[in-house]
Amino acid sequence: MSQLPEEFVSKYQSLLGEKESQIFFNAIKNDNTKKGFRLNSLKNNFQQVSYSLDKPISFADNAYYGIVSGRDIEWVSGTVYSQDPSAMYPAIIADIQPGERVLDLCAAPGGKSTALAEKLAGEGILVANEISSVRAKILRENLERWGATNVVITNESPEKLATKFVNYFDKIVIDAPCSGEGMFRKDPDAMEYWSQDYVIKCQIRQKEIISQAVKMIKPGGKLVYSTCTYAPEEDEQIVSWLVDKYNFRILPVKHYQGMSSGRPEWADNNEQLKETIRLWFQDGVGEGQFAALVQAPDTAELGTFNKSKKKKRKNNSNTNAQRLDKKQQQLIDKVIDKFNLPTQLVDWPKLAFNSNNHVYLPVVEDSRLQGLHVLNNGVELGILKKNRFEPGHQLAEVLGQNHQKQVVELQSEDSYQRFLHGETISITTDLIGFVLVSYQGHIFSFGKVGGDKMLKNFYPKGLRK
Numbered sequence: 216m217s218q219l220p221e222e223f224v225s226k227y228q229s230l231l232g233e234k235e236s237q238i239f240f241n242a243i244k245n246d247n248t249k250k251g252f253r254l255n256s257l258k259n260n261f262q263q264v265s266y267s268l269d270k271p272i273s274f275a276d277n278a279y280y281g282i283v284s285g286r287d288i289e290w291v292s293g294t295v296y297s298q299d300p301s302a303m304y305p306a307i308i309a310d311i312q313p314g315e316r317v318l319d320l321c322a323a324p325g326g327k328s329t330a331l332a333e334k335l336a337g338e339g340i341l342v343a344n345e346i347s348s349v350r351a352k353i354l355r356e357n358l359e360r361w362g363a364t365n366v367v368i369t370n371e372s373p374e375k376l377a378t379k380f381v382n383y384f385d386k387i388v389i390d391a392p393c394s395g396e397g398m399f400r401k402d403p404d405a406m407e408y409w410s411q412d413y414v415i416k417c418q419i420r421q422k423e424i425i426s427q428a429v430k431m432i433k434p435g436g437k438l439v440y441s442t443c444t445y446a447p448e449e450d451e452q453i454v455s456w457l458v459d460k461y462n463f464r465i466l467p468v469k470h471y472q473g474m475s476s477g478r479p480e481w482a483d484n485n486e487q488l489k490e491t492i493r494l495w496f497q498d499g500v501g502e503g504q505f506a507a508l509v510q511a512p513d514t515a516e517l518g519t520f521n522k523s524k525k526k527k528r529k530n531n532s533n534t535n536a537q538r539l540d541k542k543q544q545q546l547i548d549k550v551i552d553k554f555n556l557p558t559q560l561v562d563w564p565k566l567a568f569n570s571n572n573h574v575y576l577p578v579v580e581d582s583r584l585q586g587l588h589v590l591n592n593g594v595e596l597g598i599l600k601k602n603r604f605e606p607g608h609q610l611a612e613v614l615g616q617n618h619q620k621q622v623v624e625l626q627s628e629d630s631y632q633r634f635l636h637g638e639t640i641s642i643t644t645d646l647i648g649f650v651l652v653s654y655q656g657h658i659f660s661f662g663k664v665g666g667d668k669m670l671k672n673f674y675p676k677g678l679r680k
């Protein structure tokens with residue numbers, strides 16, 4: 216195990232005192248990392264998993280202590296998400312209600328976004344944004360597996376996003392990039408690049424990110440700010456700054472067993488900082504975490520920002536996107552008709568657009584997204600090819616929400632592994648044409664059965680293992 220940086224040790228000795236700091240340092244050194252996972256209630260059969268559900272996480276729905284692997288069918292089918300138990304709490308205090316407009320501003324790899332999308336239950340909008348293009352791709356994969364219908368994924372800077380979504384969101388989650396002290400136990404390498412200068416650099420970046428978020432929140436909207444660090448400069452002091460500079464109000468959040476309070480004395484002595492949450496290693500919940508819930512003031516106090524002028528909507532205002540014509544609808548219907556669609560997709564002929572033969576059901580009008588780097592807007596149904604329609608992978612994951620009949624269940628671990636690898640599988644079935652493919656009752660891909668009873672593989676090349 217790497218050595219704790221000296222400057223870190225003396226800083227926390229002075230903040231916590233001799234006794235408490237020793238408990239903290241010992242907890243970093245003890246390899247007591249606790250792993251957890253969440254089950255996806257959007258999916259059919261989500262509780263039929265091969266994991267033990269004996270150790271529920273007290274403050275989270277459908278969440279348990281335990282380990283999952285990226286090859287498990289539960290993971291591949293988006294039935295489970297592996298997440299540090301402490302990191303589950305920020306999305307919970309956002310208290311998302313179906314129908315809300317929600318922004319996850321620093322979203323990759325998607326731990327919070329998957330939870331937020333689940334709480335929306337198909338109603339409202341989640342914009343999941345990630346500034347790094349590499350990480351945005353992973354975010355997309357994770358959200359695609361999750362099978363939500365109402366997510367927009369963007370790969371943008373907060374500044375650029377703020378020009379398009381002025382006073383738009385009911386809730387914003389900022390799970391900020393930070394100095395990562397709360398990861399010291401799980402990832403000791405994080406100690407290597409720690410320094411007090413780095414803490415301050417992170418603080419400056421956090422303030423920049425929040426200044427943009429403030430433009431995007433509705434008057435009276437709520438913002439969750441979280442980090443996985445213990446540094447007061449990035450935690451309580453940021454919340455104090457938000458209160459002073461933007462007139463936000465700290466809201467109470469429930470402190471479950473094993474959750475400690477924020478420390479007013481490490482910021483400006485505002486007693487309300489006690490409402491914020493600190494999860495110390497020694498608290499025994501999981502890794503390190505800070506979380507706060509704050510509320511924006513009403514319009515007058517929040518200030519006015521230049522609203523982007525709305526252009527008149529013609530078609531979908533994305534110059535390429537067109538409504539489907541009758542023939543295209545028929546081609547799609549021939550494939551889609553066999554499946555049990557979630558409510559949000561039932562009216563697809565009225566809602567879908569065709570952009571360069573990609574057929575999708577947008578959740579945010581394309582005109583608003585123009586100029587942004589958008590990885591996904593709603594659900595991509597599939598691709599129109601010459602005289603046929605090929606359903607897309609995202610649709611398979613979305614259809615996993617419902618019980619389906621047009622399904623081929625793989626009969627062995629070997630067939631499952633070979634399918635994940637991209638092979639064609641010999642099967643026994645009376646079905647023909649496009650089918651959903653499942654293993655152990657979890658749908659995870661499309662396939663196509665030909666007259667020769669071979670199951671052609673439609674698991675995306677980029678995901679094959």
Ligand SMILES: C[S@@+](CC[C@H](N)C(=O)[O-])C[C@H]1O[C@@H](n2cnc3c(N)ncnc32)[C@H](O)[C@@H]1O
Pocket residue numbers: 302320321322323324325326327328345346347350372373390391392393420424
């Ligand atoms: C703590 S991670 C987010 C984890 C994620 N919320 C989850 O639960 O899976 C912070 C993210 O902020 C992103 N980030 C870094 N600099 C940023 C900036 N200036 N503005 C917005 N996001 C930034 C990082 O790429 C990283 O993905």
